[in-house]
Amino acid sequence: MSQFDQVSAVKKANIYFEGKVTSRTIVFADGTKKTLGIMLPGEYEFGTDVKEIMEIQAGELKVLLPGAEEWLHIDGTGEFTVPANAKFKLEVTAATDYICSYIAE
Amino acid sequence: MSQFDQVSAVKKANIYFEGKVTSRTIVFADGTKKTLGIMLPGEYEFGTDVKEIMEIQAGELKVLLPGAEEWLHIDGTGEFTVPANAKFKLEVTAATDYICSYIAE
Numbered sequence: 001m002s003q004f005d006q007v008s009a010v011k012k013a014n015i016y017f018e019g020k021v022t023s024r025t026i027v028f029a030d031g032t033k034k035t036l037g038i039m040l041p042g043e044y045e046f047g048t049d050v051k052e053i054m055e056i057q058a059g060e061l062k063v064l065l066p067g068a069e070e071w072l073h074i075d076g077t078g079e080f081t082v083p084a085n086a087k088f089k090l091e092v093t094a095a096t097d098y099i100c101s102y103i104a105e
Numbered sequence: 106m107s108q109f110d111q112v113s114a115v116k117k118a119n120i121y122f123e124g125k126v127t128s129r130t131i132v133f134a135d136g137t138k139k140t141l142g143i144m145l146p147g148e149y150e151f152g153t154d155v156k157e158i159m160e161i162q163a164g165e166l167k168v169l170l171p172g173a174e175e176w177l178h179i180d181g182t183g184e185f186t187v188p189a190n191a192k193f194k195l196e197v198t199a200a201t202d203y204i205c206s207y208i209a210e
Contacts (some may be wrong), residue, residue, distance in 0.1 A: 001116075002115065002116055002117070003111065003113045003114060003115045003116055003132070004114045004116065004125070005113045006113070007112060007133045008108045008109065008110045008111070008112070009108060009109045009112050009114050009141065010107065010108045010194075010199075011107055011109065011141065011204060012107070012162055012163070012202060013141065013143055013162075013163075014200040015143070015200055015202065018200060019143060019145045021199030022127070022143045022200075024129050024141050027108070036114065036116065036117055036118065036129050037170075038120070038124060038127045038143070040124045040145075049191050054134060057116065057117055057118075058117070058118075058120075061179045081139065094124060095120055095124030095127075097117060097118040097120065097199060098106075099116060100160075
């Protein structure tokens with residue numbers, strides 16, 4: 001499936017770090033949300049409110065998940081999950097295209 | 106209207122200029138397309154296939170439309186139209202959030 005069907009797309013972008021991280025919110029019929037985003041090279045720290053599943057579609061980055069001691073390296077495609085109310089760090093080394101799913105539990 | 110409803114959102118981003126210009130394609134029920142995009146500061150030249158209406162939602166940039174001698178300055182919000190099969194230049198000075206509509210004639 002190369003696209004999400006029957007969704008709403010929010011017009012305004014989410015812009016962080018002066019535009020080095022941006023995303024678009026899409027809303028599904030059941031009210032759940034995903035963001036489709038781009039991260040440019042840089043070092044970032046993010047916090048979660050709910051559980052997040054990050055699917056990397058293209059790019060290169062390292063991820064330090066909460067409580068982890070080893071960085072996870074993703075080159076090309078990959079996926080990681082961040083629990084709710086947690087912080088995680090990213091070192092992005094190539095423009096990275098991602099889908100983030102927000103999972104209320 | 107803050108969102109586009111009942112659309113399909115293409116998963117993969119469109120990435121240009123090493124990620125300094127990126128966009129997401131959304132497809133409407135009638136088959137027409139728009140892109141929701143971000144341009145970071147820089148100088149760019151683009152070409153059109155069909156007529157494009159560019160709605161600037163936030164940002165700052167100058168536009169040199171095809172055949173024009175004067176640059177159009179947009180600070181905040183604005184709109185411009187580019188004919189089909191034409192080239193136009195942009196000088197973006199702040200992260201710019203846009204909606205591009207593709208008009209087949």
